[in-house]
Amino acid sequence: MRIVIIDDSGLRATVLEEGLRDAGYDDIHIVPPRGAFVARLERMAPDVVLMDLGSPSRDTLEEMLMVSRALARPIAMFVDHSDDAMIGAAIDAGVSAYVVDGLRKERVKPVLELAVRRFNAFAKMQTELDEARTALSERKIIDRAKSILMNQRSLSEQDAYALLRSSAMNQGKKIVDVAQALITASDLLGGGL
Amino acid sequence: MSLRIAFLPLTDAAVLAVARERGFAEEEGLSLDLIRSTSWATLRDRLVYGQVHAAQMLAPLAVAVTLGLSQQPAALAAPYKLGVNGNMLVMASDFAAALDPDTGRRLSDPLGTAHDFAAAIGLWRRKPVIGVVHRFSSHSLMLRYWLASAGIDPDRDVVLRVLPPSLTVEAMRAGEIDGFIAGEPWGSAAVEEGLAETVAIGERIWQRGVEKVLAFRTPWLEENPDIVDRLLRALIRSASWCDDPANHDALAQLLSDPRYVDQPADLIARAMSGQIVVRQGEAPIASPDFLLFSREATPFPWRSQALWIYSQFVRWNMVEHGPEALAKAGAVFRPDIFRRALADADVPMPGANMKVEGALGLPLAVGSRKGGLTLGPDRFFDGRVFDPERMEDYLTNFVSPL
Known part of the structure; x- marks a missing residue:
């Protein structure tokens, strides 16, 4: 079974490809949805096409599947009507699958289930990465505010942090917001670092 | 009641955005969760598989999905036009x-x-x-x-x-x-x-020209008349706000937001x-008629316009012509729901559900159950007229350019 993954994000496609290879599928190709990707796809004659549901190129792909004369068998979106949960899970995870006419449901379903799991795992990774990035930038803001206080009010690092924290608590705000306000004010007053 | 509605980043998502941002939906007890999509395929799937309650849809796509021409067939209903x-x-x-x-x-x-x-x-x-x-x-x-x-x-x-x-x-x-x-x-x-x-x-x-509609799955539309009516009442007031030139700057500003169109105001x-x-x-x-939201009963879903779409599908061999397909296509537009929802609203209501498309060269005051209704000129540039009662004549009229 030849599986083509249409994906722009190199990382997500790799995560999916790995999973499929581990499960014993070995005829897998990754095509980014750019330029003449439709022509490439036609030459590959895939049995299953997996694509991010959120990809803006889905309309282009569907049009090609509709009018292509190069593909021997028509390809349509895979939907298992006996399984509403599966449809919901695929849409939630952002997976769309197109399958050639005549391919049996039992053969496609494991591929789709695997894609859903891998897409979800990737989304979780992405969220964790974003959270880590946010934490890092918050850390930097607080550090800068601390050094402003240390310089201008001759406080120790510990006292500077305690002052930020107590003002945040008194104002019912997050420390990072108070720190940001302090930096802005300090910049405006020309006393920044 | 929270309603999930899918849209694409386009200027004519305006009526939905304003219904949410200016409180028109809230006044009807509805909270709108507007879900931005990047392709029509995804918007269609979200609607067809019940991930959203309604969607801003290309009118021809709503007809095509109903006729089973675009992936999974599903009966869709369009009781409201989002723009012309x-x-x-x-x-x-x-x-x-x-x-x-x-x-x-x-x-x-x-x-x-x-x-x-x-x-x-x-x-x-x-x-x-x-x-x-x-x-x-x-x-x-x-x-x-x-x-x-x-x-x-x-x-x-x-x-x-x-x-x-x-x-x-x-x-x-x-x-x-x-x-x-x-x-x-x-x-x-x-x-x-x-x-x-x-x-x-x-x-x-x-x-x-017929453009975007608000589309529902027909069974859901039939089972939730109260919610549908409230949404239509919110949209009609939003549309009138959108059409008012005094609001155009604010509207452009609102739509330029990254959550909506994300382009310069x-x-x-x-x-x-x-x-x-x-x-x-x-x-x-x-070009003062470049885009209409409200005036001339723009939101009214004339059945004749769904049938015009069908005529073009037939013309370009996108569908096999037959009485059943024709009836199905026409039934996608639901003037009956529009009338029910807005019966008590201050909206001029056309007297008919169909009209001859392309027959008006000048604005014309027409029969309306409430208030004055003037329809704008609606000619096709080639002067052809579409009479939905005479579909066969219209179709044979197009000479295929060979």
Whole structure:
């Protein structure tokens, strides 16, 4: 079974490809949805096409599947009507699958289930990465505010942090917001670092 | 009650955005969760598989899904039109150089421009590639109609390439397409960058062209009359706010938000004020009917317009013509729901559910159950008239350009 993954994000496609290879599928190709990707796809004659549901190129792909004369068998979106949960899970995870006419449901379903799991795992990774990035930038803001206080009010690092924290608590705000306000004010007053 | 509604980043998502942001939905006890999609396929799937309650949909796509022409078949119902007109065809400046250099004349004479376009195809080094947003879009149907009037076969003489509106400008820049027809602000964005010139605008091809609708799954629509009615009441008030020129600046500003269209407000404002810049740096050309939200009973879903869409599907061999398909297509538009929902609202209500399309050359006061209703001119540029009662005559009337 030849599986083509249409994906722009190199990382997500790799995560999916790995999973499929581990499960014993070995005829897998990754095509980014750019330029003449439709022509490439036609030459590959895939049995299953997996694509991010959120990809803006889905309309282009569907049009090609509709009018292509190069593909021997028509390809349509895979939907298992006996399984509403599966449809919901695929849409939630952002997976769309197109399958050639005549391919049996039992053969496609494991591929789709695997894609859903891998897409979800990737989304979780992405969220964790974003959270880590946010934490890092918050850390930097607080550090800068601390050094402003240390310089201008001759406080120790510990006292500077305690002052930020107590003002945040008194104002019912997050420390990072108070720190940001302090930096802005300090910049405006020309006393920044 | 929280309603999930899918939309695409386009100027004519305005009525939905304003219903949410200006509190019109809230006044009806509804909270709108607007879900931005990047392709019509995804918007369609979200609606068909019940991930959203309703969607801003291309009117022809709603008909196509109901007829089983676009992936999973599902009965869809459109009780409300989100807008009329608003599309623009732009072509690369090199290509447009073969058209009338007087840009005002170019827009006001679509028939002449179509013939110039045919000549320009001959001069182009290969078949021009024209981007359309979807096979089942008003854009594609209008472009086909317009090209065919000059003897151009849209399936043979040009390459129509489907791509979503938000990728059109990038594809122009990369030279993957020679032009495109899309809803605003994408045409204006290409003009502004100096990549393209306006060649035709929807309003001059069909003066009151059917465009986006609010689509539901029919069973859900039937089971939730109270919610549907409340939503329609919220939208009709939102539409009237959107049409008011005094609000256009605020509306453009609102839509420029990254959650909606995410394009500069001054580009978005062009469609609303009808100030269309044809060529980079030129003064705009006034086109006051470029995009309508409310006036002339714009939101009313005339059945005849669903049937016109069907006639074009038949014309371009997109569907096999038959009495059953015809009945199904017409039934997608639901004037009955519109009447029920807005029975007590201060809205002029047309007396009929169908009309002859393309028959009005001048504004006309028509029978209305409440208040005065004046319908605007609705001619097709070639003067053809669509009488939904005489479908066969209309269809045989199109001579296939062979």
